[in-house]
Amino acid sequence: MKKLMQMLLVACLMITGVQVAAASSDKTTIEKDFSLATIHRLAVADPQYTPLKDGAKKEEITAMIYAVGQEKAKMQIIPGEVIAANILRDAKVDINTLDKKQADALFKANVGTYADAYLVPTVVHNDRVVIFFDIYAASTNKLVYTYQVVADRTEGDNLVTYERLTRDFYRSYGKSLQKQLKDSDKAE
Numbered sequence: 001m002k003k004l005m006q007m008l009l010v011a012c013l014m015i016t017g018v019q020v021a022a023a024s025s026d027k028t029t030i031e032k033d034f035s036l037a038t039i040h041r042l043a044v045a046d047p048q049y050t051p052l053k054d055g056a057k058k059e060e061i062t063a064m065i066y067a068v069g070q071e072k073a074k075m076q077i078i079p080g081e082v083i084a085a086n087i088l089r090d091a092k093v094d095i096n097t098l099d100k101k102q103a104d105a106l107f108k109a110n111v112g113t114y115a116d117a118y119l120v121p122t123v124v125h126n127d128r129v130v131i132f133f134d135i136y137a138a139s140t141n142k143l144v145y146t147y148q149v150v151a152d153r154t155e156g157d158n159l160v161t162y163e164r165l166t167r168d169f170y171r172s173y174g175k176s177l178q179k180q181l182k183d184s185d186k187a188e
Contacts, residue, residue, distance in 0.1 A: 024165065026149040028172055034137065034144040035184070036177040042135070043078045043115035044069065045107065048122040056159040064163050065121055072170035074177075078115050083107065086114050112138035121166075129157050133169045147172050 030036070047061050062080065069077035087110045088094050095103040111118050115138050122132040128151050135145040147169050155161040 024149055024151050024155075024168065026147065026168060026172060028148075028176055029146045030176055030180070031142070031144040034142075036145065036173070036180050039075060039117045039135070041076045041078055041115040041117075042069070042073065043080060043083050043111050043118040043138070045080050045083075045111075045118050045120045048120065050125070052125060052157060055157060056162065060159060061121070061123065061162055064159060065119070065166050068163060068166045069170060072167060072174070074174065080107075083111055083114055083118075086110075108136075108141050117144065123162065125157055128153055129155065129161050129165070131162065131165045131169070133166075133173075135173075145173070145176070 044062065044066050047058060047065070049058050049061055051057060066077055066079045084095050084107075087106065090113070091106070091110060093106060095106050098106065107118075117135050117138050120134045120136065122134070124130040124132070130148065130150045133147040133149075134143055136142060137144050149165045149168050149172075151161050151165060155164075
């Protein structure tokens with residue numbers, strides 16, 4: 001009987017441990033006075049990302065974030081290249097030829113013409129993959145929504161993991177929007 005109880009205890013701990021290891025952790029922050037419902041067009045800026053030796057390229061990550069957004073988001077997702085092309089057409093300045101600081105400043109100054117907000121993803125390589133998805137209001141460049149997600153220890157530092165975490169971001173954003181709409185309906 002004692003042996004049976006020990007085996008059940010070990011089995012229970014193993015099952016619980018597997019469930020905990022398979023879950024990534026996340027954290028969402030929303031600016032108190034900002035309505036996510038005002039975002040109808042979201043521009044995707046270049047990610048803050050330093051590629052690993054054999055890791056995904058920045059362009060692949062940008063394309064994946066856009067593709068997942070097209071599939072999951074209930075708003076218009078605009079790739080950063082389209083914003084850059086519009087800035088070139090309207091302001092006659094190619095931000096792709098500028099240094100990073102100048103390009104970022106010009107992007108921020110002009111993105112409000114083409115989108116309601118812009119997303120800046122940041123990929124961090126630690127012992128676990130961490131991605132920060134920061135959304136800024138295009139009119140004020142003020143941070144209005146942030147989502148931080150940490151991959152579990154068993155996931156690799158690769159495009160497959162980035163895609164899963166990006167799906168989590170769009171799912172969380174949708175839930176935050178619905179909660180905010182529900183809360184505003186209750187307040188009225």
